[in-house]
Amino acid sequence: MSDRTRHVVAFYEIDRAWGGPEEGGWWYDCGELARILKVVPSADAAHDLAARANRLMDRLQRGKRDVGSVIYAGGRYAACVLEDTAPRAFPETRPHYE
Numbered sequence: 001m002s003d004r005t006r007h008v009v010a011f012y013e014i015d016r017a018w019g020g021p022e023e024g025g026w027w028y029d030c031g032e033l034a035r036i037l038k039v040v041p042s043a044d045a046a047h048d049l050a051a052r053a054n055r056l057m058d059r060l061q062r063g064k065r066d067v068g069s070v071i072y073a074g075g076r077y078a079a080c081v082l083e084d085t086a087p088r089a090f091p092e093t094r095p096h097y098e
Helices: 043-060
Strands: 007-020 026-040 077-083
Touching: 007 043, 026 043, 026 077, 043 077
Parallel strands: none
Antiparallel strands: 007 026, 007 077
16 A cells, blocks of 8 residues: 555445345445545544544434335445545445355
């Protein structure tokens, strides 16, 4: 990792997507970029900021359905740490069952 690597802390609206019927069906985590919180030069600082943001989000989202619930309809957010840039969505390509 280079000393010039930037670390982006961004909020994503999180969800689960159907992966396929293999082994009785499987799901994967996905998310859409909601907003960039901050860009910092240190990975440690980025992870500390994301942890604080997620603790706050957990309190604010109390009472909302869990992303794993069959009746989840969106509205949960999580802070993620990424290097250099925050993609509009994750994963960038649909995973394959292995």
